[in-house]
Amino acid sequence: xxxxxxxxxxxxxxxxxxxxxxxxxxxxxxxxxxxxxxxxxxxxxxxxxxxxxxxxxxxxxxxxxxxxxxxxxxxxxxxxxxxxxxxxxxxxxxxxxxxxxxxxxxxxxxxxxxxxxxxxxxxxxxxxxxxxxxxxxxxxxxxxxxxxxxxxxxxxxxxxxxxxxxxxxxxxxxxxxxxxxxxxxxxxxxxxxxxxxxxxxxxxxxxxxxxxxxxxxxxxxxxxxxxxxxxxxxxxxxxxxxxxxxxxxxxxxxxxxxxxxxxxxxxxxxxxxxxxxxxxxxxxxxxxxxxxxxxxxxxxxxxxxxxxxxxxxxxxxxxxxxxxxxxxxxxxxxxxxxxxxxxxxxxxxxxxxxxxxxxxxxxxxxxxxxxxxxxxxxxxxxxxxxxxxxxxxxxxxxxxxxxxxxxxxxxxxxxxxxxxxxxxxxxxxxxxxxxxxxxxxxxxxxxxxxxxxxxxxxxxxxxxxxxxxxxx
Numbered sequence: 001x002x003x004x005x006x007x008x009x010x011x012x013x014x015x016x017x018x019x020x021x022x023x024x025x026x027x028x029x030x031x032x033x034x035x036x037x038x039x040x041x042x043x044x045x046x047x048x049x050x051x052x053x054x055x056x057x058x059x060x061x062x063x064x065x066x067x068x069x070x071x072x073x074x075x076x077x078x079x080x081x082x083x084x085x086x087x088x089x090x091x092x093x094x095x096x097x098x099x100x101x102x103x104x105x106x107x108x109x110x111x112x113x114x115x116x117x118x119x120x121x122x123x124x125x126x127x128x129x130x131x132x133x134x135x136x137x138x139x140x141x142x143x144x145x146x147x148x149x150x151x152x153x154x155x156x157x158x159x160x161x162x163x164x165x166x167x168x169x170x171x172x173x174x175x176x177x178x179x180x181x182x183x184x185x186x187x188x189x190x191x192x193x194x195x196x197x198x199x200x201x202x203x204x205x206x207x208x209x210x211x212x213x214x215x216x217x218x219x220x221x222x223x224x225x226x227x228x229x230x231x232x233x234x235x236x237x238x239x240x241x242x243x244x245x246x247x248x249x250x251x252x253x254x255x256x257x258x259x260x261x262x263x264x265x266x267x268x269x270x271x272x273x274x275x276x277x278x279x280x281x282x283x284x285x286x287x288x289x290x291x292x293x294x295x296x297x298x299x300x301x302x303x304x305x306x307x308x309x310x311x312x313x314x315x316x317x318x319x320x321x322x323x324x325x326x327x328x329x330x331x332x333x334x335x336x337x338x339x340x341x342x343x344x345x346x347x348x349x350x351x352x353x354x355x356x357x358x359x360x361x362x363x364x365x366x367x368x369x370x371x372x373x374x375x376x377x378x379x380x381x382x383x384x385x386x387x388x389x390x391x392x393x394x395x396x397x398x399x400x401x402x403x404x405x406x407x408x409x410x411x412x413x414x415x416x417x418x419x420x421x422x423x424x425x426x427x428x429x430x431x432x433x434x435x436x437x438x439x440x441x442x443x444x445x446x447x448x449x450x451x452x453x454x455x456x457x458x459x460x461x462x463x464x465x466x467x468x469x470x471x472x
Contacts, residue, residue, distance in 0.1 A: 007044035014087040014095045021048060021081040021097060024134065025108075027117055028073055035070050037099070039081060042139050045290040049088065050081050050099040066102045075117055076108030076134070122459055129463050129472055137295055140287035141460055144280060145448050151279040152232055152253055152444075155272055161228040161255060166215030168234065171207055172423065174214035174371075179239045181211040181248075211236035216254050216439060217373070217426055220402065223256035223437055224429050230255040232444075242467045244456040245345075247445060249465035256439035262375075262384040262401040265438035266361050269388050269397050270314045272442075273359075277310040280451050291452050302453040309390055312358040317351070319343075319365045319382065325355045342369045343387070348394030359390045372412050374400040386440070393450045399440025406430035 006023060023041035030036070033055025040047030052062045052070055062070070073079075083099030090096070110116065114128055115135060125132040132138045153163065169183050185204040200207050215231040222229045235252045255272075257264060280288065281303065288303055326337035326347050335344045343351075343362070352360055364382040367374070374383035388397035403409040409430055413420050420427060448460040458464035463472045 005043035006039070006041045006048050009048060009085065010044065010046070010093075010095060012085055012095065014085055016084050016086055019083070019085055019097070021050060021079075021083070021099075023047065023079065025073060025075055025077045025079060027075065028070075037070075037073070037079075037081070037102075039079060040136075040139075042133070042142075045136060045140050045286055046093070048095075048097060049090070049093060050083060050097040050102075052099050052102070062100050062102075066100070069102050069104050073102075073104060074108050074110040074113065076113045076115055077104050078106040078108075079104055122456065126458060126464065133462070137291060138459070140291050141448070141452055141454065142462070143287050144284045144291075144452055145444075145460065147283050148276060148280060148448060148451075149232075149444070151276050154279075155275045156228075156230045156255060159228065159268075161230045162222070162226045164219060164222050164226075164229050164231055165233065166212070166218040166231045168212055169205075169209055170212045170218075171205070171209050172217055172426070173210070174212070174217050179237045180213065181236050181238045183209045183211060213237055214252065214254065214441060216256070216441065217423075219254055219256040219439065220426070220429060220437065223258045223439070224433065224435060227258045228255070240467055244458075245446070245449075247457055247461065247464060247466055250446075250457075250461065251444040252441050253444055254439060254441045256437060258435050258437045260401075260438040261436055262363065262386060262438060265399050265401060265440060266314075266316065266363075266386055266388075269361070269386070269399065269440050270359075273388065273390075273397070274310055276447065277306055277451070281306060281310065288452065291454070295454070302451070305392060306451060309359050314388070315356045315358065315360045316363060317356070317360055318363055322347075322351055322355075322362050326350065329354075340366050340368065343395075345394045348387075348389045349391070352389050352391040352394070359388065362387045362389060367412075370400070372416050372418060373402050373409065375403045376408060376412070384438075388440075390450065393446070396447060396450060397440050397442045399438065401436065401438040404430060404434045404436050406434070 003022065009019060021039050023039040026038040026040050026047050028035065028037050033053060035052040035054060037050045038047045039050055054067065080103040081097065081099050082101040083097040085095050086098050088094055088096040115131060125135065133142055173180055186198055186202065191198055212235055214235055215233060219229055219231050231254045233251065234249060236249050238248065239246060255268065257268065292300060292302055323337055323339050330336050333346050335346065337347055352358065363386045364377060365385045366381060367376060367383045370383050370385045374385050376383055384401040386399050387395050390396050403412065406427060410420050410427060445457050445460050449457050452460065454460050458466060
């Protein structure tokens with residue numbers, strides 16, 4: 001078995017038992033004959049206080065080698081400390097370590113180590129993303145992310161879904177938006193100098209290929225074989241959006257359900273969100289409270305707001321009815337609403353916070369603003385799409401019932417100027433044993449940003465990829 005983590009040691013009874021601490025020095029301070037070293041191993045927001053006695057106060061006397069190490073022990077150093085667990089008289093902690101020995105495993109010289117005992121801006125920490133996980137805030141975000149990732153798998157596995165890995169390199173644009181990163185082995189510099197058009201027959205895959213924007217289309221192929229599947233992996237969008245809400249590389253959660261309609265899809269989305277909210281409020285309460293307390297730029301009262309969503313029944317409203325409510329308050333918006341417009345963030349927040357007063361699912365959008373694969377309604381103007389909106393954020397999930405009829409899907413492709421032959425494999429799902437099916441997608445980072453209150457989405461992924469940013 002591995003050695004215990006500090007989060008486990010903090011919950012042990014203070015019975016003067018011998019133990020060994022492994023971690024990194026957060027702070028060191030001296031008071032008379034005592035040296036206090038706070039050590040954290042990343043397992044919890046708080047560390048454990050280790051007290052070294054340089055005089056005679058009833059604590060174990062430290063060794064001569066330990067005294068030398070303590071004399072020049074900088075913040076950020078990795079250490080192994082031995083001592084006894086004892087009750088702590090201080091506030092905010094029940095136990096501490098009466099330490100007598102210390103090893104410095106890795107030094108972190110104060111004159112060059114960038115994380116010193118002061119508050120650093122989030123902008124500065126993005127520049128040292130390889131070190132920012134050592135800060136208390138980013139450690140907390142990382143633990144929340146880890147627990148929620150496990151929660152995603154828990155939910156779908158318990159619902160009988162199968163986890164599939166969809167390709168990262170693809171020849172299909174699932175969204176039809178054209179915001180794709182191209183993958184090629186062609187010598188682009190030589191092509192530019194020659195002035196010739198690229199011959200993709202000479203490329204690695206023999207055709208234009210791209211980083212995926214969604215695993216949905218491939219997931220549908222397995223849904224029509226295994227009934228319930230989900231993907232959870234990286235996706236890429238080459239959108240030139242330098243905002244606090246967009247990334248060029250992010251993780252998507254995409255379930256697909258065979259023999260399902262839009263109502264089934266909405267029920268699954270609500271149950272999924274509520275499961276994750278239950279997990280994060282129950283298992284990450286300490287980290288959420290810490291992030292809110294120490295990060296002045298996060299919104300306040302987040303835990304209560306999340307609990308309110310968890311306790312709410314999601315309201316269902318059609319796009320047409322939503323537009324009627326928005327148009328009555330058109331003067332409140334920068335972007336004036338009209339039937340046929342794509343809902344903006346300000347519209348979504350207004351619907352959740354002013355019109356409904358809670359989470360809402362908007363359905364039946366105009367076909368012109370939605371993807372080709374969505375099932376056409378009988379009015380032939382709208383599609384069976386849904387967006388799940390939550391207060392403070394707006395859209396958190398987008399999905400639809402998929403078009404299962406071959407002829408209608410082919411006609412929709414032709415209307416949009418797409419080449420059905422490029423999607424022959426996708427159309428085959430409608431030729432052989434077609435069934436009604438539905439699914440949705442949720443950006444994982446968007447959800448983490450929502451539950452933690454972090455202002456910038458680049459601060460909830462270990463290494464953000466955005467316009468002009470591909471370091472590390």
